[in-house]
Amino acid sequence: MIWEVFRQEEPGDYHRHVGNVHAPDREMAKQFAQIQHARRMQTNSLWVVPQSEIGEVDAEDAAFGGTTDKSYRWAMTYNDIDASFAEEVADSEAEQREAARKRREAMEEADD
Amino acid sequence: MIMDLETVKDRAGPRQFGPGDDMPEEYRKAATRMIQFHANSEVMGGYLDKEFTRKAPSLDRKLANTAKVQDEIGHAQLLYRAAETLGVKTRDEMLDELANGEGKFLNCFHYPVDTWYEAPMIDFFVDGGAMRRQATLKSTSWTPYAHAMDKVCFEEGFHVKHGESILRELMQGSKATQERTQETFEVWWPRIIQFFGPPNDESHHNDFAQDVGLKTATNDELRQSFLNMYIPKAEKYGLEIPDTPRIEYDEESGRYELAYDELDWDEFWTISKNEYPGSKEQIGSRRRRQEAVEWVRDALDSWESEATGVATGEAAD
Known part of the structure; x- marks a missing residue:
């Protein structure tokens, strides 16, 4: 199973997407995320999210901001x-x- | 981490606390009261502002106004989400409180509007004042609130500039238009000054909110900086500052000294209890519109419970 990883550098910052890890469950995903994404980079908090739970809409699907003069x-x-x-x-x-x-x-x- | 009030006061600073921290009840309640008030004000400001779409004199102004109203309702959604993270009230509870008259919101949104001349009073002066305050809230200690302010402040620059553009246009209009704008300004000016609340020593919630870093500026500091920026703007476009309340600029202290006792504080405190005639009108008209689109919420809720097997009653309003 693939888990997307979001890292927050300092308290109060946004969690930003930094990559993903393979892991059989949430606990191991948190372990692997620590090792892969927080070993050197300044980290205050990590989120792991099952990739299948993420919905996406991209510029192929949508005209973000509209197509007329706004x-x-x-x-x-x-x-x-x-x-x-x-x-x-x-x-x-x-x-x-x-x-x-x-x-x-x-x-x-x-x-x- | 579990924190007592003393730890919270010691650690208070910009974006210091978030949903991962076990905050004391006093903090959670104070933050909920503040963010709920802010969210309610975005809703009621948006509802007030939408009146101007019909009254706007050109298509450009109508388009800009609908975009602004859409932004304000979006801000309300962000803020109710930020308030929910404190675990004191759900969004549904807060919206119910707004509908039944318990929910509190900014004084200026208790006065129904009926002319286009009022647009710059709200969109320039009130929004400008609100933006002063919101810029300081980017440094609030509750992180989800600060994050909401990042997006709100990003968008507000358009609102304030558009509001100023309306004022400029009116004050470059015919003499009659200029006079109507001045008359409207005289009605709104005391309300705009009261927007920042009573003088500091009469405010009930100030000290605690500052001690725990929820607020980073006092009402008086905000009002002073607002007057410093916006009095020159009013004068630039040819508006005369009304004689009441008396305002004198003290060169030495760099402060505007205000005759607070010349403002109508009975009206202000009546408004703060939602008991002003305008309060009832504004709250009632929003409640009726909320009820009119109940079928939309019901449809979303039943769709959600079919999809997930769980009824949440949390569909977007």
Whole structure:
């Protein structure tokens, strides 16, 4: 049986997918995950999840974010407004700008 | 790990505790009260905001408004999930409490809206204030709450900028439009100041929530930083700050000194008990809509119990 492994580095961090292990049951999956994925990397906590329990939808199946122009839901669209007056608004816009950039790059790559 | 209250206070810090920690009851109850209040406010804010979709003057504004309402309801879902991780109440219990009038939520969402001029009051000033507070909650000690704030803050920048864009548009409109906006601002301004609660010494829950790291900023700190940022914004667009309550900027301390006694605290405390006429109207109208789509929840629940053999009653609302 295959178990997907998620590692959290520090308390309060997100658990991030780091790989998987073969194991006959949950207890051994936790053992193997420790050995394979937490021996050197800084680790606060591990999750193991049976691979068969994970549902997936990918870019082949779905047009994530839609196929029509939805620029109205992005902070950058309102570019006559200066967000710099409030740090949290500026941060949010910067995060959205970065997300939009990655999304655009992925779409351009797919077109090539 | 089992923790007593002293250990919790010693270890309190950003994202220090999570579902794997055996937290004392006082902590779990205080965190539940705070996150449930926040989740309820997202629901009630979303319901208030959806009124603006019909009143929006252009298709662009309608689209942006529906996207915003969708975000707010999504925030409520994230927050009810974060609250559930404390093991005090289920989501169903919290939603029932909101419907039957026990659930508490932010003062500004107890005032029904009926004009587009009110849109920037909510979408710029109230959302801007909420975002100030939410940015500080990224450092709350309950990790699932902090994680919810990561996503909420990522999205809110659009809301606040869109709200400011509406204000800008109105204040560049005809003289009559500018006057209506100013009149609306005068009605909302005291409510917006009260959004941050009473002065610190009158707040009931502040000290404990700060001692255990749930809150990282006081009401007064948040209100001061809000006034520092948003008074110049209001003035930039030509809004005049109303005379009541008196606000004076003290150059030396860098603080806005407020005449708190000029605010209507009777109304504020009536609202905090859900007993204001607007409270009943807003809670009732949401309850009726919740009831109207009960068949959807029932269908999801019966589908889930057929698929899993377990009835959970936990379908999305």
